[in-house]
Amino acid sequence: MFECPECGKTYSRFRYFCRCGSVLLWKGKTLWNPEGEGVWRYSGMLPPVKERISMGEGWTPLVKNRDFVRKYPEMYYKFEGDNPTGSFKDRGTALVISHALGEGYGKVGVASTGNMGASVAAYSAYANISAEVFVPEDTPPQKITQIIAYGARVRKVKGTFSECFSKLWENRRKYYIAMTGVNPYYLEGEKTVAFEIFEEIGVPDTVVVPVGTGGLFTAVWKGFKELKQAGASKKLPVMVGVQAEGFSPIVRAWEEGLDRFPMPDPGRHTIASSIAVKEPFNGWTAIDAVNESKGFFCSVTDNQILRAMKKLAAEGIFAEPASAATLAAVEKEIGRTDERIVLLVTGHGLKQPAAYARINH
């Protein structure tokens, strides 16, 4: 069943949005019986699909912060760069492309800042489905190369993720739309990162997540809540979401109690390209998650992100800029703590190596 988190309406059949315009979330029976590999390890917690494909997504390293005697004795990096296409998106894509394959779709479309596009391109290739990917024209070249390599068609769009989505949506009759926000299967795959963290160290005190559309943030919270509902865990983490200054509509709506997301000034730019999202599909569900978990949102500057990239890499974690925003946020907002903190490192540094050229060594 698919439920609207805004108006509460439910749908038994798959669709992209609620009639009220909101995203939809899957709701169904859950059973905690992890077994096997990839996202299907958690099939008891996932919506049923007719076909299951996996390219070995998930079971990524949970690396303990090296400086264990210092400011953060219990801090971990969940390194999602170790997924097949180099980002956490592969978890969601495994679900979405499995669903598309089971339903007999031959063509998928997606708008992306690059990572989701590469992921959908790879899994579509594996499933023998053709893919079309709309990306902003200033997407890092490695990401575009990767998407093209998998055989997908790339459509470069002047503008941001939002303009890419508009182009895709104009053409929606042509495709199965395989993207987060629009397709509720996406978050179902992404929530498996919460299950893995739980299997490895139990429920952390705090989870820090980079926020673009708010999809991953919503999914992680949904995952921890469902673990509790299924009787597997007893507590819930505090959720902390991080946006890039200049692209922080969720932070601003949450702080200022707005009822719509404010537009950034035109021409704004951030090095954290994979979270540079103006109109966040899952913004309201992300705000719900922060409020329910008694967490917070904050934004960080490009300079803070660059310093955090350097620190992370000096501990052996080579992350794309959006991922390093989590460490920048911890240092800015959390300070010394004995709590058990997990930072989601969402993408590999090899996705955007040029960003490292801006660091002074």
Place this chain on the structure above:
Amino acid sequence: MFECPECGKTYSRFRYFCRCGSVLLWKGKTLWNPEGEGVWRYSGMLPPVKERISMGEGWTPLVKNRDFVRKYPEMYYKFEGDNPTGSFKDRGTALVISHALGEGYGKVGVASTGNMGASVAAYSAYANISAEVFVPEDTPPQKITQIIAYGARVRKVKGTFSECFSKLWENRRKYYIAMTGVNPYYLEGEKTVAFEIFEEIGVPDTVVVPVGTGGLFTAVWKGFKELKQAGASKKLPVMVGVQAEGFSPIVRAWEEGLDRFPMPDPGRHTIASSIAVKEPFNGWTAIDAVNESKGFFCSVTDNQILRAMKKLAAEGIFAEPASAATLAAVEKEIGRTDERIVLLVTGHGLKQPAAYARINH
């Protein structure tokens, strides 16, 4: 105990080479009791060390060839790109840097075509050991960026891997030398890829490996042999090694029965930069492995590699060129078969994306 595969001499204490000039291999008690994560899952099969560090290396996807009804119904890709630094090297590095840390070394040195350098830089950073990396000046820029990001010092050398090693060896008193061929702990980590394949699908009929120094090839064979010695398995795979045309000293020595490795013509170049090695440290042990396993070596051209890169990516596997050499070899030398074949995809395509610009889509 460390044993010379050439003259048979043994050493109880760690050292880089045998007095006869050959590499050394570790030999010791083995116990098959896999448990836990990273390379230490197989600690019963590994040499003892005083410290154990892991960044979550290993347990990489074994992805079944999509075209299962066609030419190769039982072909798998072992995708080593899903290691912390994007290549299989992390397995060996986990052992080597653990050993260095346990013995109290503060500085490591390595010569590398890029992947080993990035891996040693990352694990050294994690272990708080300083690292110096000698690379050929034409190493792909992503790899150099990555090494620098981890905080290691990069020394660019005019020439190939062999000239890099000469420079490192001149300075050997300054470092713990953390590289394959020289340091026997390296192969001990790398052999864990055989253990994982065995846990997932048993012993395959054939394993196909890209060959530069011959280290990984030697390690995979050692791993399967030790599984049999430990009583865990009953059979051994046929080993197939692939080099790039123009950099194929092992192929030529094996085919022509030479007693030394022939030098490539000066100025030769291959797109498969990570296996562009003139003087293969583990060449003789690799030749022993092919002969013992009744396998073979072959070489493939850059054009064959480029075609294989395109085919692999069209199945969702984005590999660096050296890795795609394995598929090129299967298509050239093996043809249609029902055998269970595993191809080692040693590095992520994001390590060398420029190579994909040379493919016609």
